[in-house]
Amino acid sequence: MTEESENTGGLARRTLLRLGAAGGAAAAVAAAQTWAWPLLAQRGLVSPDGAFAAASTVFSDALYIEAFPTSPLILSPFNDPLPVLKALAPVPKTVFSKWPQPPGPGPGQQNSLRNERHQVWTSQVGLPDPIVYKINLLVRTHSFTTSQVLPIDKDGRPAVSFDAKRKTYAAGTKRFLPPSTIYGFNGGFPGARINAEYGRPVLVRFENHLNENPLNLDRQDFGSPDLSFLTHLHNSHTAPESDGNPHYSMVAGPRHRGYRPGMFVDNLYLNRPAGNDDGQKQSFFWFHDHTMDHTGANVYKGMVGLYPIYDPKNGMDMGDETRGLRLPGVRTNNPDGSFDVAYDIPLAFTDFRFDDGVTIHKDFHDGQGEFPAAKNPATHPEWWGKTFYKHFPNHGFVGDICTINGTAFPVLEVKRRKYRFRFLDASVARIYEFKLMTSTRGPKSSASLGYNGEELQGQYRIEDGQQCMQFNEIAVDGGLLPVPIKRDSFELWPAKRREVIVDFTRYQDGTPTTKGDVIYLTNVMKMPNGRKWAASTRFSPDPNYKIPLLKIVIGDTVPDNSLVPTALRARPPLPSNWQSLLDNRLIFEVQRGSAGGELEWLINGKPFDPFHALPSLKNPAGRTPLAQQKKGSFNLWELRNGGGGWVHPVHLHQEEHQVVMRNGKDVTRTPDPGHPDDISGEDTAALDPGESVILYRGFRDFTGPYVGHCHNLSHEDHAMMFAWEITP
Known part of the structure; x- marks a missing residue:
């Protein structure tokens, strides 16, 4: 990808981010030393670093206005029933076998560009052919409430409101919210739910129809501007071509930030744990957009789906409370090949703001x-x-x-x-x-x-x-x-x-x-x-x-055959000598850019480069190894929060990890009181301000490019992501 390919008028996006780190910094310092200096002195920010940070804020004010609307007050809360998605039905073989480009293991059968194949097909690991699903990316509408609302201002007082023709309604007028435009999996939000099982692979064909607008909807000013998508099943143990990660997307497959309108991709989820180790089995994935630079906008616009995964081995956790662990759930197998589980409810939390019609849009x-x-x-x-x-x-x-x-x-x-x-x-x-x-x-x-x-x-x-x-x-x-x-x-x-x-x-x-x-x-x-x-x-x-x-x-x-078990699933044991890996660990620090977080977010001082694996910071052995790991290897990675009073949820693709140290203390036996889940496997590390964690990770079953990034999606979309790879 060239800078010019990202430039849609004005400065190229990543040029501007680099300007924030270099030229923007110089401009900020110059401003601080002239007209801004008295104000900075008044605020006690006359040191070079302080002046720099404050001036960069002034600099960023020229690029955007950080003003947010106050949403209309929902007048009748707690009347709409909680939506509980039913499981999506698979596509019968008699149907998908007749598609012009049917899914399969051969060359060119992984996407509509015909330039990739699946790295590992199900038969290669002793699994049956995958269950096939079809999900279309569609432009549709969504209503968040049926209640009337009262427009209010930031002081909670009644405010004027408007309609699609810009007609003004007097303060105090009760209204209904208009439907919002969404980009949704199958046109819904959340868009789809796939109930999966270990041992039963799934292939999902995601097809891009975002260029179509049959309802003639106003797309507004967010979402991927080129209407591309990239679906990531978070955090399935998946080969790169099906992982939906920008590192793979930019160097292979679409060779673009995502799959563009008219394209499809067949993501293959083996539903096989890392290393085929039962101790690595997980229980709840979700899938979401991962388009480079616009993940937050696309997810906020509706690209969210649910993927509970059950474990039928010995009936352990298969949605049947009369067997195995007897966790709550009454399973119904449907004639279409799907299954639903009563008393087992996913809850996806998202927060929104609704336009007040008077807040200026500028960034x-x-x-x-x-x-x-x-x-x-x-x-x-x-x-x-x-x-x-x-x-x-x-x-x-x-x-x-x-x-x-x-x-x-x-x-x-x-x-x-x-x-x-x-x-x-x-x-x-x-x-x-x-x-x-x-x-x-x-x-x-x-x-x-x-x-x-x-x-x-x-x-x-x-x-x-x-x-x-x-x-x-x-x-x-x-x-x-x-x-x-x-x-x-x-x-x-x-x-x-x-x-x-x-x-x-x-x-x-x-x-x-x-x-x-x-x-x-x-x-x-x-x-x-x-x-x-x-x-x-x-x-x-x-x-x-x-x-x-x-x-x-x-x-x-009603009858209840479920239990709260005294024991669930044992974690795979850590090697007794895991501490011997400490000196040669890889170290990644998330931090604001040199011109302030207003302009960019970095890892190890660098913005995301999809073409090169990121070097580690210097480790105790004095080395700065690239973020490359041999297939089948294990290692310690350290994640550091670079400070500034920010929190960062850092997600590493491909295989979950276990926290072994937090802030320099061994938490393998006694977890940190603020993070009791450190005793478990996780795919996203919660970093409080100034914290560091050391993680034990495996790199099994696949080779190729992956990413790690902050899952504050505003940070991810502004360069807080790094490329890493598994090598043969």
């Missing part, structure tokens, strides 16, 4: 000419009530309304029995902390309680909320835990998953529940921007910040 993507129809910088009254996104925010994008499975403030009626919930944070940057609470007074709008500004985020509070139940945590990113962990609350970081069992027959004090009781799944982590939390249980809790997200209503008693 450097406009200067690229990426969205010429928007004519930015401009306000967009015609987009009132539709999803608002800013590609290039300083602190990472957070919304002020949370949705679960695409619905704001849903309600779920549960039976009096145990449930399995699979939590996924599909937000761009927001971290959540969940508790189960009761409330006597019920939800009250933050505006009616006198809050304003950032304190309006979440829209409703239960200030009298009291914890009433605990979670039995049974699984994380890397699958089932060795043993369940009883939790009063748990954090959920971007891209991470947590699975819990909740017993709805009794409260934590032993009192039985009764039909009609109401419980609120509540977020207690205040996070006003993408930098980090402002309040949480671990750090300066705010006793009034209790945001109800899901209303749970207790229903009838």
